[in-house]
Amino acid sequence: MFFVSLIPIRPEGSSGPQPERSDAARNRERLLQAARELVAEHGVDAVTMDMLACRAEVGKGTVFRRFGNRAGLMMTLLSDAEAEFQQRFIFGPPPLGPGAPPVERLMAFGEARIRYIDKYGELARASEHSPHNRHAAPPALLWHRHIEMLLREAGVDRDPWLMASFLIATLDPERVLYALRSQGIEVARIEAGWREFAGRLLGCPPDAK
Amino acid sequence: MFFVSLIPIRPEGSSGPQPERSDAARNRERLLQAARELVAEHGVDAVTMDMLACRAEVGKGTVFRRFGNRAGLMMTLLSDAEAEFQQRFIFGPPPLGPGAPPVERLMAFGEARIRYIDKYGELARASEHSPHNRHAAPPALLWHRHIEMLLREAGVDRDPWLMASFLIATLDPERVLYALRSQGIEVARIEAGWREFAGRLLGCPPDAK
DNA sequence: ATACAAAGCGGACCGCAGTCCGTTTAGCTA
DNA sequence: TAGCTAAACGGACTGCGGTCCGCTTTGTAT
Structure with missing residues (x-):
């Protein structure tokens, strides 16, 4: 591809x-x-x-x-999937890609990420076990910039950089995997939770079901 | 003590x-x-x-x-500080302890946690490196219950359990330490960011400075 | 073809977390 | 005091990630 x-x-x-x-x-x-x-x-x-x-x-x-190192190996194994993911949220069709309002793009981003983790989570987690530079990895920086941009577009003007950091923490493979695998939470519930979370954060009235 | x-x-x-x-x-x-x-x-x-x-x-x-294991050792070294922290948010004076409105307690919780990480972050991070049961550790469960309770009190009725999980992810020692030490963000800025984040989430109008 | 530098190679080696198991010792009982 | 047992001890051992460095291969320049 x-x-x-x-x-x-x-x-x-x-x-x-x-x-x-x-x-x-x-x-x-x-x-x-x-x-x-x-x-x-x-x-x-x-x-x-x-x-x-x-x-x-x-x-x-x-x-x-x-x-x-080991993390680098796993990153390489993920690179195709990761590139496709990047492709989708930058150039792909709405609501994940450009064209939709920022709140919907944010919700779609989280949903896509959660599905990604459901599929590749173990690899993703292993690819982050690099000592002390997890958050400086190129993909993480790109996600961060993307989220920050969406937040700005949605009118978040108070420290959107930090807000993006907080939001991304939420999608950490380690934690999402824990919910999925150890707690047995279904993907759909986590996705819905993320929508609720993002919606609240951007002050959208909870989309009535 | x-x-x-x-x-x-x-x-x-x-x-x-x-x-x-x-x-x-x-x-x-x-x-x-x-x-x-x-x-x-x-x-x-x-x-x-x-x-x-x-x-x-x-x-x-x-x-x-x-x-x-190593994580257990670090946990033991932290136990006094951790117990004091628990003491404060459960029985201590408001706004961290009971008596203040939930939004303020939530903000105070995050602030206290961020200061805790600024002080003990390396220990806290090392104490979590237990293989695959980080999030099931007793202190983490207690924080989770506490946050979930605050969210319920604040009127969050849609999956407060998951909302609490997301919120706690935000205060992960690894990430906060990265912001503090590698990115050189000042403690005060992270605290302010957390207040903003928690405030937005609970639908509070951004407390005008 | 030959010489040669540099990129690549491989596996012995290291440090560390964690395990195993034969030996020692504390504390109880007679 | 002697004997006994379970708990505790200690250090050799294992497995893994990661490094080091002398050797080999490749591609090129002559």
Whole structure:
């Protein structure tokens, strides 16, 4: 599928000074293939870096050279889904994309994110376990800018930057997963809750069912 | 100081079947002493369990027998501060304690929590790094019940449980610390932001400065 | 073809959290 | 005081993420 990589998700840009050595390319494919298999077989949390190196028939150093750390690996596995998500809320059809009033876009954003977490939550959580720079990751910055913009459009003029930070905290994969998996809350209820939350925040009268 | 342990914070209750063996008591004191010293000297994140065992002149097994894991150790170090915090929002003077209108109590709760994180954030974060049961920890459950109650009193009748979850996510030590330490946001601004956020959520007209 | 630099590679190695299990000891009982 | 048992102890061990560094491969310049 086609997408514009607004913010580079993969660490290695395709327009670097050196393209990429052939053996490196081969190993990257091997690693991604093996990683997807292992995740499918054992689940995200059970996949270890040694396991991956072994399955891909590659040295452990190579794995870390490629992805930096475990979180980087998971981020790479998510990059397609993440790019599509970005695509949708920036260029896609309303209410998620431009065209709808900001309150509805905000509600749609949360709903989309919650469904995303329901689908990819374990990967998303694992991709954030980078030590001390979770919130500075490119996708997080983009979401933040987006929410902040919506808040401004909706007339939030008091520290919309912080308001956006608070709102995004609400959609943390860790917490949403806890509600979904451990508490057994249904997706629909969390979505409705988010709509209620966002609606209240922007002073919309609770949309009567 | 005096406090009521509403929800047991320390794993070992003082009223168990067997009181506590003398060597165990001695080692517990040694460990807590050593832990406080090490945290003061090197900071929370640099303290390792081996280090602690060594400083306390105790076997590593003893450390884990006592605290379960690293998060348990940090929780124990926090227990006094946490108990005092609980005390204040449940029995203390308004606006944090009972007596003030729910909106003001909610605002005060957030402010108090933010100051708490500014003071003990590193410990709080480390105490939550327990694998997969962060949100089920007794203090977190208590905060949740409290916020939910305040929301109900303030007239939030649509899924106050979920609303409380969302609100608490906002006060996550990890995120607040990121704003405070990495982004250099001043405590006062975050407090003001929280008031704004809580106020909007409960439909209060933004309290004119 | 050959030489050569740099990118890539691999696996031994490290530090840390957490476990296991044989040994020690406190405290009770006779 | 001697004996007994359960609790406590301690440190070797495991598994994992991540690093290091000497070796190999690739692509290029001659």
